[in-house]
Amino acid sequence: MSMSLLVVQILNGLQLGVLLFLIAAGLTLVFGVMNFINLAHGVQYMLGAYLAVMFYTITGSSLLALVLALFSALAFGLFLEFVVFRHLYERDHLDQVIATFGIILFLNQAVKYVWGAAPLSLPVPELFSGSVVLMPGLLYPVWRLVVISAGLIVALMLYALVNLTRLGMLVRAGANNAPMVSALGVDIRRLFMIVFGFGTMLAGFAGIMIAPILSVEPGMGDTILILAFVVIVIGGIGSIRGAFIAALLIGLADTLGRSFSVDVLRLVMAPSPARTVGPAIASMLIYLMMALVLYFRPTGLFPPKGRVR
Amino acid sequence: MTAPLRESALGREILPIAIFLGFALLPVAAAFGAEAYLLDLFMRVMIFAIAALGLDLLVGYGALVSFGHAAFIGIGAYAVGILAAHDINEAWITLPVALIAATAFGYLTGTICLRTRGVYFIMITLAFGQMAYFLASSLAPYGGDDGLTIHTRNTLFGLAPFADTRLFYYIVLACLIGCYWLCRALVVSRFGRVFRGARENATRMATLGYDIHRYQLAAYAISGALGGFAGFLLANATDFVSPAYMSWQRSGELIIMILFGGLGTLHGAIIGALAYLLLGEWLSDLTENWKMIFGPLLVLIVLLARGGLLGLVGQLAARWRRKSIAEPQS
Numbered sequence: 227m228s229m230s231l232l233v234v235q236i237l238n239g240l241q242l243g244v245l246l247f248l249i250a251a252g253l254t255l256v257f258g259v260m261n262f263i264n265l266a267h268g269v270q271y272m273l274g275a276y277l278a279v280m281f282y283t284i285t286g287s288s289l290l291a292l293v294l295a296l297f298s299a300l301a302f303g304l305f306l307e308f309v310v311f312r313h314l315y316e317r318d319h320l321d322q323v324i325a326t327f328g329i330i331l332f333l334n335q336a337v338k339y340v341w342g343a344a345p346l347s348l349p350v351p352e353l354f355s356g357s358v359v360l361m362p363g364l365l366y367p368v369w370r371l372v373v374i375s376a377g378l379i380v381a382l383m384l385y386a387l388v389n390l391t392r393l394g395m396l397v398r399a400g401a402n403n404a405p406m407v408s409a410l411g412v413d414i415r416r417l418f419m420i421v422f423g424f425g426t427m428l429a430g431f432a433g434i435m436i437a438p439i440l441s442v443e444p445g446m447g448d449t450i451l452i453l454a455f456v457v458i459v460i461g462g463i464g465s466i467r468g469a470f471i472a473a474l475l476i477g478l479a480d481t482l483g484r485s486f487s488v489d490v491l492r493l494v495m496a497p498s499p500a501r502t503v504g505p506a507i508a509s510m511l512i513y514l515m516m517a518l519v520l521y522f523r524p525t526g527l528f529p530p531k532g533r534v535r
Numbered sequence: 536m537t538a539p540l541r542e543s544a545l546g547r548e549i550l551p552i553a554i555f556l557g558f559a560l561l562p563v564a565a566a567f568g569a570e571a572y573l574l575d576l577f578m579r580v581m582i583f584a585i586a587a588l589g590l591d592l593l594v595g596y597g598a599l600v601s602f603g604h605a606a607f608i609g610i611g612a613y614a615v616g617i618l619a620a621h622d623i624n625e626a627w628i629t630l631p632v633a634l635i636a637a638t639a640f641g642y643l644t645g646t647i648c649l650r651t652r653g654v655y656f657i658m659i660t661l662a663f664g665q666m667a668y669f670l671a672s673s674l675a676p677y678g679g680d681d682g683l684t685i686h687t688r689n690t691l692f693g694l695a696p697f698a699d700t701r702l703f704y705y706i707v708l709a710c711l712i713g714c715y716w717l718c719r720a721l722v723v724s725r726f727g728r729v730f731r732g733a734r735e736n737a738t739r740m741a742t743l744g745y746d747i748h749r750y751q752l753a754a755y756a757i758s759g760a761l762g763g764f765a766g767f768l769l770a771n772a773t774d775f776v777s778p779a780y781m782s783w784q785r786s787g788e789l790i791i792m793i794l795f796g797g798l799g800t801l802h803g804a805i806i807g808a809l810a811y812l813l814l815g816e817w818l819s820d821l822t823e824n825w826k827m828i829f830g831p832l833l834v835l836i837v838l839l840a841r842g843g844l845l846g847l848v849g850q851l852a853a854r855w856r857r858k859s860i861a862e863p864q865s
Binding site: 310314323332448456505513520525 | 594600602644647650651652653654655657658659661662663665666669670672673674675676783784787790791794798824825826827829830831832833834836837838
């Protein structure tokens with residue numbers, strides 16, 4: 227367990243963390259403000275990645291691809307909101323789960339139909355290609371650092387937006403008590419749409435940023451979606467701050483667990499069982515964390531205060 | 536929410552009997568063609584119907600939406616698979632192990648899950664389902680991600696009732712009828728009334744002196760045991776177990792099944808499993824991109840048909856009845 231390996235894994239964990247935060251932020255807002263379970267949030271992330279690849283092949287410019295993909299993802303999210311989700315806000319969670327599950331089935335297959343089942347890849351933008359030396363003997367890809375900083379910047383912006391602007395105030399109020407906000411004369415439908423569009427854009431952004439690192443393939447949104455749900459449940463539904471802390475926690479725990487569980491277990495048991503038990507514990511670690519958190523705090527670490535539902 | 540109690544004699548008595556009769560007569564019809572395929576398909580329907588019955592008990596009667604129910608099927612299946620890998624094929628050992636393992640998992644996770652409510656309950660059951668999934672994926676000695684082939688089906692006192700497809704089919708049917716009967720008895724028992732009461736008004740039931748948590752936990756464990764039982768049958772029917780049995784999509788499919796048939800009716804769970812699996816089978820024959828049809832279909836069903844297929848039939852029947860009252864015969 228060398229020092230440089232530890233640093234690399236911490237950075238990788240941070241990168242997974244900010245990625246999860248980008249997805250979980252939209253999810254927790256949609257969930258908190260509209261009380262709407264959107265399983266289809268993960269496919270928005272997948273779609274962002276695919277759109278980025280598509281626009282890159284068309285235009286050949288990374289920047290154009292980013293901008294175009296971002297706005298197409300937003301447009302598609304709003305389209306879905308208009309056609310389907312809008313009719314589900316008043317329904318119970320079971321209906322929402324099933325309908326959005328249907329959308330996942332459709333989009334995963336549609337993506338396969340349009341772009342093929344084989345994984346695609348997006349080249350790293352030239353400006354950020356290559357690696358930098360962080361410590362003697364430690365090279366780290368620049369793009370991953372860009373992803374981490376972009377995530378942190380978005381987190382800061384989101385913090386400012388939610389805590390310092392009038393729109394953010396309405397969103398916070400909506401997460402606490404949506405009927406009351408509506409009764410005070412705020413057009414809650416419009417607020418919902420803004421929040422929803424914003425959430426889908428963040429998820430699409432996450433997909434675009436990660437496309438040069440991961441392979442772009444159908445179903446890539448499903449795994450990340452489950453992780454994002456774990457994040458918002460640990461963080462407390464409706465809380466941006468909770469989502470941020472939980473996302474970093476989950477990102478670090480998952481990455482470090484996978485890299486070091488065998489080494490840690492070898493301190494207490496023989497090497498061969500450690501090699502078997504280690505990966506098992508590592509892949510269950512975040513779910514164990516979630517179970518623990520919910521056991522002691524059934525509404526997560528930072529539930530919005532005075533939430534009425 | 537009183538609809539399930541007011542259902543007609545048709546829904547309560549005749550429909551289940553008709554379903555079971557249909558299942559019983561299927562092998563006769565299948566003998567005229569594609570027997571192996573049909574028996575295989577309907578066996579799968581009945582096995583998933585058993586798991587769906589268990590889930591309906593929770594969701595339909597207790598409003599406890601478990602999104603990790605596939606884990607129980609997987610646990611039952613893995614009990615058979617792992618024991619078979621150690622050359623233990625006697626059903627008198629594997630079945631109790633499958634049931635106990637599933638019940639224990641239900642009891643342990645239920646203790647934690649039931650501390651939460653609503654959305655958190657959905658999410659935490661999902662998390663436990665994922666946990667079971669990843670645990671199975673990392674069982675390297677038992678196939679890991681690739682799953683595990685079962686070389687010999689379970690025996691019963693040295694006999695091999697599962698080896699003959701037709702006999703196995705009728706055994707599964709008998710199991711389904713048994714589970715259905717058990718669930719019916721459970722729902723109308725004192726236990727079932729308290730459990731249903733907790734759905735309607737938890738505070739009132741608690742005030743009446745019932746420890747609701749205990750009832751819900753017991754129902755969760757029973758529901759899990761039914762899932763484990765389905766898993767035991769599934770492993771024997773497919774000769775194979777894999778982590779895919781526990782994937783969260785499978786849990787979603789189980790919920791779709793009970794929603795298809797209509798919640799809180801029990802026979803709705805059977806009809807739902809039948810409708811879901813046959814529809815999937817039919818669409819996948821039609822085109823390999825069948826999920827592009829099936830996905831929007833799900834959305835439409837949720838938006839238009841409240842109460843599932845049975846509810847839809849009920850609505851149509853009610854409309855027809857109103858019409859015939861409005862226009863009395865002269």
